Amino acid sequence: MGKTILLVEDNADDEALTRRALKKNNIGNELVVARDGAEALDYLFGAGEYEGRDLAVMPQVILLDLKLPKVDGLEVLRRMRADKRTRLLPVVILTSSKEQQDLVDGYGYGANSYIRKPVDFAQFLEAVRQLGLYWLVLNETPRHQGEG
């Protein structure tokens, strides 16, 4: 299996734009989309809709919005970091907020990166390009057991 990307995003427009940006930057990895925090946790821990999912397959990177229905982004992050299986997964916070408090909280809960979605789509494309290059190509993650 290729390296999957988990996009946690409730806004369909943003999802489409993100898909477009990935495609434009030739990032062909499988994209799993969770529309809220609860769905993201279900996917990560194989519950609900994703019951019985092969948990050996974990996303290469998680693009996490902060403002989400049901369970918000920071809570998703906190639960991931509390669980052994997802503790080391790279999480990039991708959000509209530039509030200082969100930045501090994000890093405080163990986010690996914090990117503010620019309004200018060209800038967004560039951000996604760099993001893909770094997290999908350059960055090495500890090998997950059962992989191979």
Place this chain on the structure above:
Amino acid sequence: MSGSAWRFARAVAEHLGRAGAAYGVLMVGVALTLLATRYVSGNVEAQERVRFDEAASAARDAMDRRVDSYVDLTFGARGLFAASEAVERAEWRGYVESIDLEGRYGGVQAMGYVSRVSGPEELDAFEDGLPGVVRPGGERAEYYPIEYVEPMNAANESLLGYDAYREEPEHRVTMDRARDTGEPQTTGRVFVLSEAPPGSLADLALEPGLVAYLPVYRQDEPQGTVAERRRALEGFVVCYITVEELFRGVQEGQPSAPSIDFEVYDDEESFSPAHLLYDGDGVLRAGDAQEMPVGNPLVGAAAGAIRGVTGLPVGEDGSSDLNALDSFGAAGREWNVYFEALPEFQMGEEGRLPLFVFLSGLGVSLLLFGTTYVLVRNRVRAERASRELEDANRELEATNRELEAFSYSVSHDLRAPLRSIDGFSQILLEDYGDELDEEGKEHLGRVRASSQRMGRLIDDLLGLSRVTRGSLRREKVDFSSIAREVAETLRDSRPERGVEFLIEDGLEIWGDARLIRVALENLLGNAFKFTAKRSRARIEFGVDPELTWRGRVPVYYVRDNGAGFDMAYAGKLFGAFQRLHAQSEFDGTGIGLATVQRIVHRHGGRIWAESEVEEGAAFFFTLRPGLQLDPSAPRGAKDARGGAKSEKARAG
């Protein structure tokens, strides 16, 4: 009903709880006042008592002396009989005239001689020497007619030949006593015929009086025993005295005459009006006093002089508690004297002292109460104000939190649609660009530019609100370094422009580093922006030596040689969304200077600008003097005034 009573009780309890201290002060003050008043009034009473006792004692002594001296008159007259073999009428007149009754013995109505006439056989001889006859007539063993009487007037004339021994038991008893004892004796209260007072219709008047008798004995006979004296009796010297005159004389002799009333009773035991000899003011007081319980006899200096003293409370009828009883012997009789202080006796300065002490003490207590009450109330008010302030503060904090939540939403949610607009416009351009003509593409370009501009507006607005939110951190800020960093960033954004930055070294202030950076970013950023069309752009930052008032309050400036602005619009400069240049000419949201002004205000300073079109612009600002780093710099309020002055000077 009970509910409202309960509420009332609670209100009272609450009031007492708050103002308890004030009421405590009042109670202590009133208690002290009462104590002081009691002490003073006790003192005054004791002093009055002493004064009264002295006055009463003096009056008694005067009375005693006067009565004695009147009685002594009779001894003088008896001397006349001793000296002369037979006293003639003319001799008697001469004697009486010589003692000047009217002038020196006011009240002596008549001085006379009662002759003892034994049986009718002597009566005729006696009547021969008399201008009239002996009255009443008739036969009896002995007659005691008045032989001489002086001064001669209508009243006294009727006394000649009058046998009081026969006619009036009171006289007879007195005469017998005088005869048996050989001492002067007086009657009880009798009526004495006197000349009517001037203005009266009658010729004569009967007035209460006394009659004193002194026996005259034949000198050649023994007078050792009662029997011998009875045998030797020749007659009596008699003295008619009206009490009114007698005692008025006493009262007039008193220094504090009108303030003490005295009543003289011709009785040892009772104070019955029947025995009243004299009453100073015509109001019988002793009877009232007698009905009251008798207090302890006075102990003190005056006690010896006064036999029985009663301390009686002031009765409802106004009788004074200052009174005394005394008695003295007067020519064989015991007289009781009752003294009482009249109201005017206590009306002296001292008498008012207790009232004065009470009123002034009460006044001071009330004043203290008022002061304490006001203090307590002020404290309560201050506490309430403080509580209200705390509440207001909490509300403000809550409002602030709401505002933060709101701006968070704005920041997050308002931008999302903008991203979509921009993103999908771009996608349209990329994917369907072939199907659009140039105009269509241009329209899409405008859509994108607008959405991006709106994104910036939102960001700037958030920045502006962030500047006023949150608390101000105060730290030492290296103004010069921040300016250099900001300049560096600006230069890096457009390296090809080659802008010259002149930044003064060593500027340090106390302030919020983050906000100060934002202010400098905006000011230097503006300068950078508006010098874009200058080939040799120059931007300065430093302290203006000329405007800095006596070197105390630094006036910072940011000056450029850029496009400048018309001073006519200077008033709009710091308003949000106010722009002095067209968007096409210089990009911008019009929020930057509003943000700078808020930051300066939050630091207690002020900001103003000077410019001319195409001649560059200068922005001046101060920060609060209290925030200056130099501790020797006085924290004056000169900064604002000095700033305003120079601003005016410059503006003009």
